[in-house]
Amino acid sequence: MRGIPFTRAALATAGVLLLAGCSSGSDGSWDPIRDATPSGAASSGSGASGAPRGTASASASAAPAKGSVDVVRTVAEGLKAPWALAPLPEDGLLVSSRDNGQILQVDTGSGKKTLAGAVPGVVHEGEGGLLGLAVSPGFATDHLVYAYFTTASDNRVARMLYDAKKPAGQRLGAPSTVLRGIPKGVTHNGGRIAFGPDGMLYIGTGETGDRGLAQDRGSLAGKILRVNPDGTPARGNPDPDSPVWSWGHRNVQGFAWDPEKHMWASEFGQDTWDELNLIEPGKNYGWPDAEGKAGKSGFTDPLEQWRTADASPSGVAWAEGSVWLASLRGERLWRVPLKGTEAAAKPQAFLKGEYGRLRAVVAAGGDKLWLLTNETDSRGTPSKGDDKILELRVK
Numbered sequence: 001m002r003g004i005p006f007t008r009a010a011l012a013t014a015g016v017l018l019l020a021g022c023s024s025g026s027d028g029s030w031d032p033i034r035d036a037t038p039s040g041a042a043s044s045g046s047g048a049s050g051a052p053r054g055t056a057s058a059s060a061s062a063a064p065a066k067g068s069v070d071v072v073r074t075v076a077e078g079l080k081a082p083w084a085l086a087p088l089p090e091d092g093l094l095v096s097s098r099d100n101g102q103i104l105q106v107d108t109g110s111g112k113k114t115l116a117g118a119v120p121g122v123v124h125e126g127e128g129g130l131l132g133l134a135v136s137p138g139f140a141t142d143h144l145v146y147a148y149f150t151t152a153s154d155n156r157v158a159r160m161l162y163d164a165k166k167p168a169g170q171r172l173g174a175p176s177t178v179l180r181g182i183p184k185g186v187t188h189n190g191g192r193i194a195f196g197p198d199g200m201l202y203i204g205t206g207e208t209g210d211r212g213l214a215q216d217r218g219s220l221a222g223k224i225l226r227v228n229p230d231g232t233p234a235r236g237n238p239d240p241d242s243p244v245w246s247w248g249h250r251n252v253q254g255f256a257w258d259p260e261k262h263m264w265a266s267e268f269g270q271d272t273w274d275e276l277n278l279i280e281p282g283k284n285y286g287w288p289d290a291e292g293k294a295g296k297s298g299f300t301d302p303l304e305q306w307r308t309a310d311a312s313p314s315g316v317a318w319a320e321g322s323v324w325l326a327s328l329r330g331e332r333l334w335r336v337p338l339k340g341t342e343a344a345a346k347p348q349a350f351l352k353g354e355y356g357r358l359r360a361v362v363a364a365g366g367d368k369l370w371l372l373t374n375e376t377d378s379r380g381t382p383s384k385g386d387d388k389i390l391e392l393r394v395k
Contacts, residue, residue, distance in 0.1 A: 062339030063321030069350040077385040086133035098129035117172030131191025155182035178231030204252030211288035238282035248285040254316035266313035275302035315360030326358035
């Protein structure tokens with residue numbers, strides 16, 4: 001395979017902006033292979049911005065073969081085309097609304113919804129719009145919220161100051177773009193963003209329906225990207241001049257980290273296999289030349305695969321020794337119990353058809369998860385109260 005042609009000049013053409021005043025961790029001093037988590041970096045496992053305080057610690061033993069899921073309560077309802085959940089350091093969740101570009105703040109105790117503000121320039125078409133959210137690991141001091149969204153020309157990531165003390169609708173500052181030039185499409189826009197345990201920002205992109213972009217290592221499409229909080233390529237990337245962390249992806253929709261800092265990502269298949277992948281830097285995950293466990297030389301197979309009717313996995317979280325995947329078309333929550341980087345048992349499905357399409361799942365500390373339904377987009381069949389945030393107890 002040809003080498004990565006992503007030079008700093010090409011990066012500038014793609015529109016990566018170096019902003020003054022980088023937030024914590026932006027010097028890229030962490031080595032992703034060698035070093036431990038730096039002080040102040042995000043905890044692992046939320047798939048949004050790191051797990052909140054109280055997340056269970058790592059266990060050397062395998063997760064049990066059989067788990068359980070209990071729906072504790074409905075946290076909030078009446079959400080419209082929600083896409084991402086981002087836990088705030090204190091009680092509360094931020095929720096993105098794909099179609100109208102709004103970000104809501106949800107009080108997880110009372111369920112009260114407050115408009116934080118709207119991201120200007122969001123263009124909704126097909127699967128595009130306001131997608132992923134992430135809260136800075138240094139939020140206590142920098143008060144930054146990151147968003148992935150579609151514009152008239154591209155997909156991009158921007159960061160905004162967030163002030164909960166301001167009136168409703170005025171809590172978001174003006175966005176500052178940190179990464180632009182991610183190809184857009186009517187479908188396959190990716191959109192999940194999260195800070196990893198290294199304090200770096202990870203960005204999942206889709207190949208926009210143009211399959212060849214997934215194997216084009218000079219394109220930002222069909223990739224997982226890893227950047228400093230200011231949008232510049234992070235130290236330790238396969239090519240130091242490129243934000244590309246892994247490639248050969250069709251449409252990355254979710255990722256999370258386990259306590260040993262292994263990165264797990266969900267991916268939509270075409271007609272045959274959806275995937276759960278263990279993500280490693282510099283690996284090629286095969287699309288469009290391989291789908292599912294193809295066993296082809298040069299490509300990395302997924303840990304688990306599902307028929308597309310049973311999954312279409314979106315958000316991912318880690319809790320209680322397992323990876324959990326919220327599934328859209330499959331309308332169920334999948335559990336993959338782990339022992340290290342291997343499956344400890346076969347995947348197990350919960351909540352099949354009970355709440356419709358499931359878009360995001362986020363660690364809520366200990367044995368709790370927050371689960372986001374997604375019936376009010378164009379592919380769902382909403383019922384009274386949709387869409388909802390549910391609190392789950394899992395094991």
